Amino acid sequence: MILFIDDVLTPAELAQITTKLKNAEFVDGKLTAGWHAKEVKNNTQLKRDSAITQELRSVVHQALQRNRLFQTAIQPKAIRPVIFSCYEPGMYYGYHVDNALMGTPLMRSDVSLTLFLSSPDTYKGGELVVETSLGEQTFKLAAGSAIAYPSSTLHRVEPVTTGIRLAAVTWIQSFIRDPNEREILFDLNTTKQAMFEKYGKTLEFDLICKTHANLLRKWVDI
Numbered sequence: 001m002i003l004f005i006d007d008v009l010t011p012a013e014l015a016q017i018t019t020k021l022k023n024a025e026f027v028d029g030k031l032t033a034g035w036h037a038k039e040v041k042n043n044t045q046l047k048r049d050s051a052i053t054q055e056l057r058s059v060v061h062q063a064l065q066r067n068r069l070f071q072t073a074i075q076p077k078a079i080r081p082v083i084f085s086c087y088e089p090g091m092y093y094g095y096h097v098d099n100a101l102m103g104t105p106l107m108r109s110d111v112s113l114t115l116f117l118s119s120p121d122t123y124k125g126g127e128l129v130v131e132t133s134l135g136e137q138t139f140k141l142a143a144g145s146a147i148a149y150p151s152s153t154l155h156r157v158e159p160v161t162t163g164i165r166l167a168a169v170t171w172i173q174s175f176i177r178d179p180n181e182r183e184i185l186f187d188l189n190t191t192k193q194a195m196f197e198k199y200g201k202t203l204e205f206d207l208i209c210k211t212h213a214n215l216l217r218k219w220v221d222i
């Protein structure tokens, strides 16, 4: 499932991040790419452990933590520290698959997430292109909104031709490893909430709760 999460950041958080990024020190993006992704990665990113990086990271992490759609659809077990990336004209990230295992302690990447930080009308190019069973899908979201897509896909970032594309990217290990099972649980959870709001705590609601809880018990990866 490819999921759009609108308004992950408040306008104030977005302004805080983009203002700080203006004067921050960026380094070659190849530093954090797998050996084959390095071949096609041409961007810069915020220095990994600087004070600004820590500060801005915590803004994004808190925003993800409080986001109900992110929590219910993705069921995060672990989230990699966010990377802030910058694409200036001529920069791009060619087709690659993200590393399956990342960080110390190792975590599995189930879901990749891009949080767009630049308004789409301020740069040309820079679309995120994801290869899906329906063909290539192209995304360029509003600043402050995010897309979550399976880490198992081939994807790329189109060359930026004018302006600057700022983004925050991260990877999530889900409590539900299988994307189909994750989607079933998400749908059941959504139905459960909607039924409760519409009809209250009926017998049907209880049965949906039971099914949801029991499938979660069956599929959870802890």
Ligand SMILES: O=C(O)CCC(=O)C(=O)O
Binding pocket: 085, 093, 098, 114, 128, 155, 156, 157, 167, 169
């Ligand atoms: O910036 C993006 O939208 C995706 C970047 C990416 O694919 C990566 O960092 O692995």
Ligand SMILES: [Fe+2]
Binding pocket: 096, 097, 098, 112, 155
């Ligand atoms: Fe990637």
